[in-house]
């Protein structure tokens with residue numbers, strides 16, 4: 012039986028990072044992936060295809076808007092095949108960076124097959140091969156939750172795993188779940204020309220965001236999409252090649268007919284087939300339970316990424332995997348908390364989230380301050396006619412950043428400044444005292460940060476003191492001059 016210092020199960024964002032880190036340090040490593048290529052959900056069914064779709068949909072939407080605005084006309088029909096080609100092209104280009112030979116060149120052995128625990132140190136691959144692992148990293152990611160809706164199995168619904176393979180653009184698309192996946196997809200399909208309705212069980216959208224952001228975004232998104240809140244999908248049926256959802260809202264039941272249904276009702280860890288019980292690895296609320304060093308209930312077995320209950324994002328999975336490398340190989344106890352890990356929702360406008368929301372600051376009885384700027388006061392956004400949105404910083408009393416939130420065009424790009432400042436324990440005022448090129452979108456960050464100095468300099472005791480000082484100086488200078496005048 013082949014023996015390894017570390018076996019990594021799952022060749023997605025987390026698994027690939029852990030495997031390349033460990034192999035680069037010279038450890039004998041195996042990486043096991045159940046699909047026939049590496050890359051994981053992010054590459055095949057998640058971030059990459061969805062962002063390629065969103066960009067393409069926005070191009071189409073902006074083109075029609077521009078034509079309208081400039082008196083041009085557009086002819087021809089959108090080719091969904093071409094949309095899919097752009098998605099495939101982006102996927103293929105990134106896939107080439109995630110080739111398995113990149114890992115074999117680093118010295119790792121890559122196995123393609125489904126892994127499960129035979130015992131706490133023996134990993135079985137496809138019921139054929141068994142390998143010995145001194146240490147194990149579980150990085151098997153997550154999969155879509157299919158809610159218990161009567162008849163859902165009779166409907167040919169799609170999830171994020173199949174939506175990018177649709178043969179044609181759906182005329183009418185019903186989306187179950189108004190979370191990140193649901194809204195990003197719903198807006199993109201709507202912008203390509205589908206008629207989209209989103210059914211969200213909760214009473215609001217963007218529920219993890221700061222309340223100002225969620226209220227603003229709910230309003231923005233509702234301008235483009237049909238949103239049904241507090242909507243409970245009770246039954247699903249397939250009739251005459253249409254999917255019919257019966258939805259209960261405010262005690263009333265209504266039937267809606269769609270060409271395609273997207274189920275985007277959340278995700279759960281993909282750990283069912285791992286036989287965790289053979290290794291004694293414990294779960295809590297369906298996630299693998301770990302400590303802050305990513306050790307599970309069995310200290311030689313680690314878990315990272317979407318299998319654990321932290322932040323379900325690619326960059327979070329990657330950072331967890333980096334942290335775990337030295338913990339696995341050198342027995343260190345490096346920890347990672349996600350207080351400086353941002354996330355972005357790639358709707359239009361884009362939403363950026365870092366750290367505490369205002370409500371969280373209130374709940375923790377923190378004496379906080381808020382600094383904000385609206386994009387309609389920022390020249391770059393005014394010149395681009397993209398003034399929908401705002402920036403909001405939440406700081407402690409002294410101005411140290413606790414949270415940073417924004418909605419606006421490309422907010423995910425220009426708000427990265429806030430991550431640097433927060434991680435390096437800077438006051439929000441620091442973001443004011445640097446020279447920004449004029450005019451850039453990051454000017455919104457400066458505008459919000461400027462408020463810190465305005466309050467400090469102009470609302471505090473300083474202006475009173477300087478006023479007195481200037482009055483005194485004026486008197487002294489001018490009283491001499493007046494006497495001189497009288498003498499003449």
Ligand SMILES: Cc1cc2nc3c(=O)[nH]c(=O)nc-3n(C[C@H](O)[C@H](O)[C@H](O)COP(=O)(O)OP(=O)(O)OC[C@H]3O[C@@H](n4cnc5c(N)ncnc54)[C@H](O)[C@@H]3O)c2cc1C
Nearest residue numbers: 021023024025045051052057058126152316317323324325
């Ligand atoms: C539609 C969509 C869009 C998203 N967009 C973004 C985004 O823009 N930005 C962002 O940060 N995050 C985004 N995410 C989230 C992101 O995809 C995940 O957080 C990330 O992929 C998690 O990485 P991971 O390594 O934990 O899991 P994955 O990347 O899913 O990798 C897990 C791998 O393990 C393999 N595997 C599973 N079981 C086994 C087994 N038994 N044996 C062997 N291999 C196994 C799987 O095949 C998979 O390749 C998106 C998710 C979705 C669904």
Ligand SMILES: NC(=O)c1ccc[n+]([C@@H]2O[C@H](COP(=O)([O-])OP(=O)(O)OC[C@H]3O[C@@H](n4cnc5c(N)ncnc54)[C@H](O)[C@@H]3O)[C@@H](O)[C@H]2O)c1
Nearest residue numbers: 158188189190191192193210211212275276277323355356
């Ligand atoms: N831009 C990004 O970084 C990005 C993009 C997409 C996904 N993701 C990640 O993927 C994760 C999963 O996304 P998701 O949108 O599937 O999950 P989610 O948890 O964000 O949203 C699921 C939504 O579905 C609703 N819901 C659940 N069951 C329902 C039902 N029966 N009827 C109506 N509504 C129902 C929930 O109330 C919730 O609002 C996210 O947490 C996110 O971390 C990230």
